[in-house]
Amino acid sequence: MRHHRTDAAPGSTSTLRTANQQRVLDVLRSGSAPGPTADLTGGDFTQAELARVTGLAPATVSNIVRELVASGLVETEAGSGRRGSAIRLARAAGIVGGVDFGHSHVAVAIGDLTGRLLAEERQPLEQGHAHIEALRLASSMLDAMTSKFDPAGPIRHIGLGLPAPVTNDVVRSSAIFPGWDGVNTRAAAEEHFGIPVHVENDANLGALAEHRQGVARGHDSSVFVKISSGVGAGIIIHNELFHGSGGTAGEIGHLTLDDAGPLCRCGSRGCLEAYASTGTVLAMMAGQLPDATLDDLLDAARTGNVSAQRALEDAGLHLGKGIASVVNLINPSVVVIGGDMARAGDLLLESARIGLRRHALDSVALTPILASELGERASLVGAVLLAAERTVLVVEHA
Amino acid sequence: MRHHRTDAAPGSTSTLRTANQQRVLDVLRSGSAPGPTADLTGGDFTQAELARVTGLAPATVSNIVRELVASGLVETEAGSGRRGSAIRLARAAGIVGGVDFGHSHVAVAIGDLTGRLLAEERQPLEQGHAHIEALRLASSMLDAMTSKFDPAGPIRHIGLGLPAPVTNDVVRSSAIFPGWDGVNTRAAAEEHFGIPVHVENDANLGALAEHRQGVARGHDSSVFVKISSGVGAGIIIHNELFHGSGGTAGEIGHLTLDDAGPLCRCGSRGCLEAYASTGTVLAMMAGQLPDATLDDLLDAARTGNVSAQRALEDAGLHLGKGIASVVNLINPSVVVIGGDMARAGDLLLESARIGLRRHALDSVALTPILASELGERASLVGAVLLAAERTVLVVEHA
Numbered sequence: 128m129r130h131h132r133t134d135a136a137p138g139s140t141s142t143l144r145t146a147n148q149q150r151v152l153d154v155l156r157s158g159s160a161p162g163p164t165a166d167l168t169g170g171d172f173t174q175a176e177l178a179r180v181t182g183l184a185p186a187t188v189s190n191i192v193r194e195l196v197a198s199g200l201v202e203t204e205a206g207s208g209r210r211g212s213a214i215r216l217a218r219a220a221g222i223v224g225g226v227d228f229g230h231s232h233v234a235v236a237i238g239d240l241t242g243r244l245l246a247e248e249r250q251p252l253e254q255g256h257a258h259i260e261a262l263r264l265a266s267s268m269l270d271a272m273t274s275k276f277d278p279a280g281p282i283r284h285i286g287l288g289l290p291a292p293v294t295n296d297v298v299r300s301s302a303i304f305p306g307w308d309g310v311n312t313r314a315a316a317e318e319h320f321g322i323p324v325h326v327e328n329d330a331n332l333g334a335l336a337e338h339r340q341g342v343a344r345g346h347d348s349s350v351f352v353k354i355s356s357g358v359g360a361g362i363i364i365h366n367e368l369f370h371g372s373g374g375t376a377g378e379i380g381h382l383t384l385d386d387a388g389p390l391c392r393c394g395s396r397g398c399l400e401a402y403a404s405t406g407t408v409l410a411m412m413a414g415q416l417p418d419a420t421l422d423d424l425l426d427a428a429r430t431g432n433v434s435a436q437r438a439l440e441d442a443g444l445h446l447g448k449g450i451a452s453v454v455n456l457i458n459p460s461v462v463v464i465g466g467d468m469a470r471a472g473d474l475l476l477e478s479a480r481i482g483l484r485r486h487a488l489d490s491v492a493l494t495p496i497l498a499s500e501l502g503e504r505a506s507l508v509g510a511v512l513l514a515a516e517r518t519v520l521v522v523e524h525a
Numbered sequence: 526m527r528h529h530r531t532d533a534a535p536g537s538t539s540t541l542r543t544a545n546q547q548r549v550l551d552v553l554r555s556g557s558a559p560g561p562t563a564d565l566t567g568g569d570f571t572q573a574e575l576a577r578v579t580g581l582a583p584a585t586v587s588n589i590v591r592e593l594v595a596s597g598l599v600e601t602e603a604g605s606g607r608r609g610s611a612i613r614l615a616r617a618a619g620i621v622g623g624v625d626f627g628h629s630h631v632a633v634a635i636g637d638l639t640g641r642l643l644a645e646e647r648q649p650l651e652q653g654h655a656h657i658e659a660l661r662l663a664s665s666m667l668d669a670m671t672s673k674f675d676p677a678g679p680i681r682h683i684g685l686g687l688p689a690p691v692t693n694d695v696v697r698s699s700a701i702f703p704g705w706d707g708v709n710t711r712a713a714a715e716e717h718f719g720i721p722v723h724v725e726n727d728a729n730l731g732a733l734a735e736h737r738q739g740v741a742r743g744h745d746s747s748v749f750v751k752i753s754s755g756v757g758a759g760i761i762i763h764n765e766l767f768h769g770s771g772g773t774a775g776e777i778g779h780l781t782l783d784d785a786g787p788l789c790r791c792g793s794r795g796c797l798e799a800y801a802s803t804g805t806v807l808a809m810m811a812g813q814l815p816d817a818t819l820d821d822l823l824d825a826a827r828t829g830n831v832s833a834q835r836a837l838e839d840a841g842l843h844l845g846k847g848i849a850s851v852v853n854l855i856n857p858s859v860v861v862i863g864g865d866m867a868r869a870g871d872l873l874l875e876s877a878r879i880g881l882r883r884h885a886l887d888s889v890a891l892t893p894i895l896a897s898e899l900g901e902r903a904s905l906v907g908a909v910l911l912a913a914e915r916t917v918l919v920v921e922h923a
Contacts, residue, residue: 292888299888348770360854364762371856372746375888378853383846383884385784393886448781452850455776456758458769486781488791490690490697490773 148522150181151191155201155216156240156515157339170241171213173206198523216240221518224285224320225510226265227329230254230304230356233261234504235268237276238511240518242339246272247507258307262319269320285320286513287312288329288506290357292375296326299375325513329353330377330465331368332509333499334361337463339512341500348459351499352379352450353506354468358400362457380404382449402445405467411438421467428474439471440478447482447496454483454491465499472498546920548579549589553599553614554638554913555737568639569611571604596921614638621916622683622718623908624663625727628652628702628754631659632902633666635674636909638916640737644670645905656705660717667718683718684911685710686727686904688755690773694724697773723911727751728775728863729766730907731897732759735861737910739898746857749897750777750848751904752866756798760855778802780847800843803865809836819865826872837869838876845880845894852881852889863897870896 154177155170174192178185192214195201202217220240227234231254236247248268252261273282289312291304296313298304316324327335334343334351343349343363351361358380362369370376380400381393388397401407405421412424415434419427428435450462468475476496484492501508552575553568572590576583590612593599600615618638625632629652634645646666650659671680687710689702694711696702714722725733732741732749741747741761749759756778760767768774778798779791786795799805803819810822813832817825826833848860866873874894882890899906 292886294888346770362854364767369762372744372858373856373889375886376854376856378856378886378889381853381886382850386846395884448784452780453854455779456760456774456851456854458771458774458776460770486793488690488773488776488779490692490771491776 145522147181147183147187148191148195149520150183151177151188151195152200152216152520152522154180155214156242156520170215170239170243171204172215173211174214175211177214195522200520200522220520221283222281223511223514223518224269224282224322225287225507225512225514226269226285226316227288227332227507227510228252228261228265229290229329233265233268234507235265235272236507236511237269237272237282238515240515240520242508242512242515244504244508244511246276247504248272256306258310258312258315261306262316266319282320282322283518284514285316285322285324286332286510286515286517287316287324287326288332288510289326290329290355290359292378293326293328294374299373323517325517327368327509327513328359328361328375328377329506329509330359331361331370332507332513333465333501333505334363334377334463334509335368335512336501336505336509337465337499338363338366340508341463341505342497343461343463346460348457349461349463350377350379350450350453350457350459351463351465351505352446352453353466354403354405354446354464355466355503356404356406358404358449358466360453362459364457379449379453382452384445384448399445399449403442403449403468408438408442408468411441421470425471425474428471436474439474442468443475443478444482444485446475447479447484448486450479450483450494450496451486451492454487454494458491459494462494462496463499464496465502465505467503469499469502543920545579545581545585546589546593547918548581549575549586549593550598550614550918550920552578553612554640554918568613568637568641569602570613571609572612573609575612593920598918598920618918619681619916620679621909621912622667622680622720623685623905623910623912624667624683624714625686625730625905625908626650626659626663627688627727631663631666632905633663633670634905634909635667635670635680636913638913638918640906640910640913642902642906642909644674645902646670654704656708656710656713659704660714664717680718680720681916682912683714683720683722684730684908684913684915685714685722685724686730686908687724688727688753688757690776691724691726692772697771721915723915725766725907725911726757726759726773726775727904727907728757729759729768730905730911731863731899731903732761732775732861732907733766733910734899734903734907735863735897736761736764738906739861739903740895741859741861744858746855747859747861748775748777748848748851748855748857749861749863749903750844750851751864752801752803752844752862753864753901754802754804756802756847756864758851760857762855777847777851780850782843782846797843797847801840801847801866806836806840806866809839819868823869823872826869834872837872840866841873841876842880842883844873845877845882846884848877848881848892848894849884849890852885852892856889857892860892860894861897862894863900863903865901867897867900 178188200220204213206212225236234249236244238244292299298307312326330353337343349363360377360379362377381398385397389401391398391401576586598618602611623634632647634642636642690697696705710724728751735741747761758775758777779796783795787799789796789799
């Protein structure tokens with residue numbers, strides 16, 4: 128949700144002007160029009176495009192662009208040929224940071240207010256790390272990045288992702304993410320970074336990223352399933368992240384698929400995560416491919432190793448069964464598969480589609496299951512988007 | 526969603542006046558204040574209560590009430606003792622109809638615009654009936670009801686519930702509700718009734734009813750599970766019904782609990798419905814209690830028949846497992862159990878709570894599971910509420 132500050136009385140001319148400015152800024156921040164985007168490249172718009180997308184009169188757009196340029200939030204660049212000047216958010220409008228913590232990695236990025244990443248870096252973290260240690264590393268990575276990146280200006284907000292259910296900024300499951308259990312992550316991170324931090328579950332961030340910039344673009348409702356060492360989902364409803372009453376919606380990884388199945392780290396048995404996570408698939412193949420990485424296993428499957436193919440197929444069938452619960456209950460118009468396992472592509476997704484057809488009601492059995500466009504970067508992109516969308520742009524009148 | 530027609534320009538005095546009138550009408554239609562309702566009885570309000578609930582000045586409320594009384598939409602009744610005059614929607618503001626079709630029954634009702642039922646009737650229907658037959662019966666029941674009910678005025682809108690997934694007014698599953706498959710129910714019903722008809726899944730209507738008038742009142746998000754001969758759910762998110770992209774969200778009855786479980790009428794195996802429907806529980810007990818009704822079985826369980834208790838307990842454990850998927854994915858703040866099986870009370874719900882704790886993530890394992898307040902009438906009440914909420918009140922200026 129975009130936040131607009133309008134202190135003037137409702138219905139006044141000054142409110143209308145502010146609202147129209149924010150409309151133009153929102154379009155520039157979204158990076159492109161909702162709907163067909165063929166004639167819009169990157170985050171650049173012509174005045175004619177802005178008028179079409181906002182529905183404002185060309186003369187109004189022209190005035191607003193002049194005001195926004197004067198305030199330093201927007202910059203223009205002379206166009207070539209028939210195309211008018213390119214209009215975009217100015218770098219000086221601000222930059223934001225994104226941090227994505229995993230069980231065994233941290234990734235940080237800085238981006239502009241359209242959610243475009245300007246620089247990013249990923250480093251390993253020890254499994255079961257303490258949260259303080261992880262925050263310290265992220266903070267130093269971000270400091271190094273901003274000092275190298277010139278002229279960056281100060282970071283305005285940070286979006287931060289965690290691979291666990293998060294309620295009111297606190298990790299709500301000791302079993303899922305032990306080093307962070309009970310920690311008020313926002314408070315701890317704001318102490319380290321010294322600027323406002325917005326905390327989200329990492330699958331939620333992936334859902335946001337795929338909805339704004341990836342394959343779920345244009346879908347009013349979508350579900351993003353992140354499959355790496357853990358399995359979780361983020362849900363978009365009416366174009367916004369859906370959190371549920373306690374903030375923990377989307378925990379697909381711990382749907383029980385079989386009461387008598389393998390024990391799961393959450394304390395239950397036969398959870399989807401216990402069938403479809405990268406660790407599970409690698410463990411199935413440990414006899415044939417000891418010490419293999421996921422990419423080794425994917426290579427083997429692609430070059431004809433039928434056991435590797437079967438391990439991925441079984442993971443996919445279970446995944447499809449879990450997705451059947453999602454589409455029966457939530458009925459999204461698309462399901463996106465992300466995380467490390469998305470690299471398996473159709474080796475995983477074909478059987479996921481079969482599992483879905485087998486277990487979903489006929490009315491929703493053909494819901495598309497697509498591979499993430501953003502891959503392992505989805506949560507990091509989502510963290511930057513979250514920070515960008517939470518940054519309020521105030522127009523200083525020149 | 527309430528629909529307000531405001532044709533005047535935004536920000537004009539006339540728009541403000543209309544908006545304030547609608548605010549007062551909305552409160553009167555809702556039947557009581559959102560939040561604590563101790564001092565509000567039935568659909569009656571005092572002027573002081575209206576001022577408090579709407580946030581409008583007492584003098585403004587007084588003017589609006591005078592206008593609304595003059596237009597015939599609102600009536601007042603002199604109060605007794607310290608309490609001021611009672612203000613309520615006038616009967617002349619309009620009445621609406623509700624129709625609830627089941628596999629083997631039809632129920633119809635008329636109600637006022639607060640969603641209060643004024644008269645209701647239920648009749649049996651043959652399983653597998655043709656939709657034309659069912660509509661004909663409902664239509665004649667409704668005609669008889671309005672002719673007896675005097676002075677009723679014409680019915681403005683009808684809400685209509687069906688026990689099947691409904692997309693754009695069409696039943697989307699031949700397996701679930703054969704006599705209605707592919708029928709545009711709205712078009713067919715409007716032909717029979719001659720007034721606007723709004724079609725909904727029956728569990729959705731139950732969810733609406735429990736949210737507006739039952740145990741889910743005051744919860745921003747809730748899930749209503751209807752367990753009768755079929756099992757379905759309705760989902761309330763941000764105080765409104767959630768439909769999903771194709772209109773079929775909430776199909777909890779066809780979550781697969783066990784791949785190798787009993788065949789389900791939907792064509793899958795081991796669905797929740799195949800464990801927890803009334804038919805399943807009665808079939809389990811057919812050896813000991815041949816030809817028993819659900820109430821016979823419930824009596825037996827209450828008077829110490831341990832097999833009947835066990836049959837209900839097993840249904841409850843499976844129900845809890847299905848609910849675990851719901852709370853993991855959607856994280857509502859309450860789950861309400863309705864339909865015929867809700868009459869089992871704690872004989873079913875205690876084991877449902879155990880099943881939930883066993884299969885849900887710890888952060889949501891204690892989500893309350895409550896029995897419906899409205900019982901088998903929930904969908905019918907929801908049908909009347911749907912019709913009432915879709916009826917637009919236009920204030921004719923006297």
